[in-house]
Amino acid sequence: MGTGIRDKVAVIGMGCTRFGELWDTSEEDLIVDAFKEALADAGIEKKDIQAAWFGSAFPDVNAGSGAVPMARALKLQNIPVTRVENFCTTGTEAFRGACYAVASGACDIALALGAEKLKDTGYGGLPDFGTVMGTENLFYMPNLTAPGMFAMVATAYFEKYGLSPEQGKRILSRISYKSHKNGAMNPRAHLRKEVPIEAMLKAPVIAWPLGLFDCCGVSDGAAAAIVVRADMAKDFRPDPIYVKALQLSLTPATGILHQSWNGVHLESTRIAGIKAYEEAGITKPREEISLMEVHDCFSISELVTVESLQISPMGKGGEDFENGFYDLDGKIPCQSDGGLKCFGHPIGASGIRMLYEIYKQLQGKAEPEQRQLKGDPRIGLAHNHGGLAGSLVCSVAILGNS
Secondary structure (H helix, E strand, C coil), X not given: CCCCCCCCEEXXXXXXXXXXXXXXXXXXXXXXXXXXXXXXXXCCCHHHCCEEEEECCCCCCCCCCCCHHHHHHHCCCCCCEEEECECECHHHHHHHXXXXXXXXXXXXXXXXXXXXXXXXXXXXXXXXXXXXXXXCHHHHCCCCCXXXXXXXXXXXXXXXXXXXXXXXXXXHHHHHHHHHHHHCCCCCCCCCCCCCHHHHHCCCEEECCEEHHHECCCCEXXXXXXXXXXXXXXXXXXXXXXXXXXXXXXXCCCCCCCCCCCCCCCHHHHHHHHHHHXXXXXXXXXXXXXXXXXXCCEHHHHHHHHHHCCXXXXXXXXXXXXXXXXXXXXXXXXXXXXXXXXXXXCHHHHHHHHHHHHHHHHHCCCXXXXXXXXXXXXXXXXXXXXEECCEEEEEEEEEECC
C-alpha cells in the first residue's frame, strides 16, 4: 500500500464566488471569477498553470460537456484539462486530480476548479432524478428522493438511540441553528439569516422528520484552488496550506440494498476517515482536528457524519451539538462558513468551496473578522458524500498550515 501524498502538495491560491440565485451570471462568468481570485491570491500568471481539473455534475444544461467549457472560459492554451464528476464529491475529486498530478511529478503547478449553475437545471433534489442515477436504479427506487433517503436515516437514528420525535427534532434544529448563525456573517453565502430554533420546529415538513430548515437548498457558484509542489510553496507565499490527506471511499451498495445496514452510520465515511487520519498521521481526531466542513445536505447527515468520522462517539453527537462543541467558539467548529445549509449545493463547486473555508481559516484570513476562529487552528477537515444514503461515494480531505 502506498504512503499517500502527505506534505507533498501545497495550496498557494484559492478563489470562491458568492453563492446564490445568480440568474444574470453565466457558468463561464463564475468560472472566470473564481479563477481570477485564485490567480491573484497565488501571485502567479495564467501561463504558469500546467494542468487543470474541472468539476461539474450537470454539464449538459449549462456550459456543455467535457472540459472544453473551462478551457474556453479561461482561454487555457494547449495544456491538459480534464472534467471529473463523482456525485457530490465532484469538487473534491477535481482537487484530488490536481494534487495527485503535482505529487506524482507530472507537473509543478495545477488548477482545480468546480462550478455549477444548478438553478438553471430546475433540479431540486425531488423526483425525478432523470438520468443522474442511471436507468437501472429507476426499477429499484422509482420514487426515491434525497430528503426521503435521509428522513429514513433520521427515523432509524431516533429509534436506535431512544430519542422521542420531539427530542430528535430539537437536536436536528440545533444543528441547523448553528449553521445559520455562522452563515449570517458570511458575505459569500446564499442564505444569510439567523433562524430561531422554535421557527425551525414549526417549519413545513419536507420528508418527516426533516423540515424546511433541515434541508440545504439549490444554488449557483464556483470555487478554485491552485496547488504546487510543497517544497516550492514558500517561493510563492509565506503562508501556504499543505495537503495532509486525500481519501475517497465507495461501498458496493451494501447499505441501501442490504438489510445488514442499520441506517445510523455512513460506512464509506467511516472508512474514508480512517484512511485519511492514517495518511495525515492523526491518531486522536477529536483532539487534533481544529475545524471541519462536512456534507450537511440535511441536518441528520451532519449528525451521522461527525459520528462516522469518529469525532463524536456513536449516539452522542446530539449532545455535542447541544453543548456547543461544534459552534464557532466550540472545540471543533463545524460549518464555520454556514455549510451547505447557507451556501446551497451547486454540486461541482461545493467540495472546493469547503476547502476555501479551511484554507482561509488556517491562514487566519477568514472574512469578515468576526468569523475568524480564535486560538491557533492548525488542521482542517473537509468531507463530502454523494449518491444514495447507505451506498455513498465519500471524500475526506485534510489540510494543515505547517
